[in-house]
Amino acid sequence: MSDKNNGRAHCEHEMILLARLLQFSDSTLPVGAFAFSNGLESAIQTGVVSDAKSLERFVETVVRQASNMDGIAFLHAHRSAMSGVYDAVLEADRELWNRRVGEEQQMMLARMGRKFAELSLKISSFPDLERWLADIKAGNTPGCFPIGQAMALAHMGADEKQAFVVHQYGVSAMIMSAAVRLMRIDHLDTQRILFSVQGRVGDDYERVSGLELDEMSGFAPVFDVLVAHHTKTHVRLFMN
Known part of the structure; x- marks a missing residue:
């Protein structure tokens, strides 16, 4: 194949990958995310979040915490999937599950993880996800959403x-x-906040990319209190 054809094939591959990454990052992806607020409902009920400014601070905190916890497990699962080391993927799954505080947080990880695997297998072939889903059903692994997401993105060729x-x-x-x-x-304020928060993703990656699984941490006492509060509240729209 000529250099021109090679370049064209590479360009086409990159375009398809980008399109699929956009699909898999879409907030409307039917994996059950709409049922969870990631602590926001209790934050509003307790007055921690009351306006756009406090919402932005809350989102920044949650995103930073996610990088320190889920993000580390996610990167290890992605690397393991790229290397074909399935047992290491399961290790990341278990380590993340064991560090998640609260029944509702674990429920969010497990429900979204299983739905994500089922959805992915409906739309394409993901051999590792098929094996992972079987292990979830057999009770061999908890099935945390970031782990399934990492495997799918690795299979698609995302770095x-x-x-x-x-x-x-x-x-x-x-x-x-x-x-x-x-x-x-x-929606204007939410999009402004979303745009602003994405500006930290490079720093978050550099901070956690070299960390090991046993260095995962999620020290955010206020967030943990909000999670506990939501478990006992009587009026709620979301499952966490």
């Missing part, structure tokens, strides 16, 4: 930086989707 961006975007987009249903805020 770890591209994949990390997709993961981090999904965290903030979930909260923004909940915000427009929970508080007096318009």
Whole structure:
């Protein structure tokens, strides 16, 4: 094949990959994200979030926490999937599950993880996800959403930086989707906040990309209190 044809094929591959990354980062992807607020509902009920400014601070905190916890497991799962080391993927799955505080947080990870695997297998062939879903059903692994997402993006050929961006975007987009249903805020403000928060993704990647699984941490006491509050509240729209 000529250099011109090689270049054209590479360009086409990159365009298809970008299109599929956009699809898999879309907030409307039917994996159940709409049912979770990632702590925002309790943050509003307790007054931690009351306006656009406090919402932006909350999203920044959650995104930073996600990079320190889910993001590390995500990167390890992506690297393991790229290397074909399936047992290491399962290790990342278990390590993330064991560090998630609260029943509702674990429920979010497991429900979205399973739905993501089922959706992916409906639209294309993902051998690792098929094996992973079977292990979830057999009770051999918890099935955390970031782990399934990492495997799918690795299979599609996304490098770890591209994949990390997709993961981090999904965290903030979930909260923004909940915000427009929970508080007096318009889509212009949510889009401004979303745009601003994405500006930290490179720094977050550089901070956590060299860390090991046992260095995952999620020290955010206020967030943990909000998670506990939501478990006991009687009036709620979201599952966490």
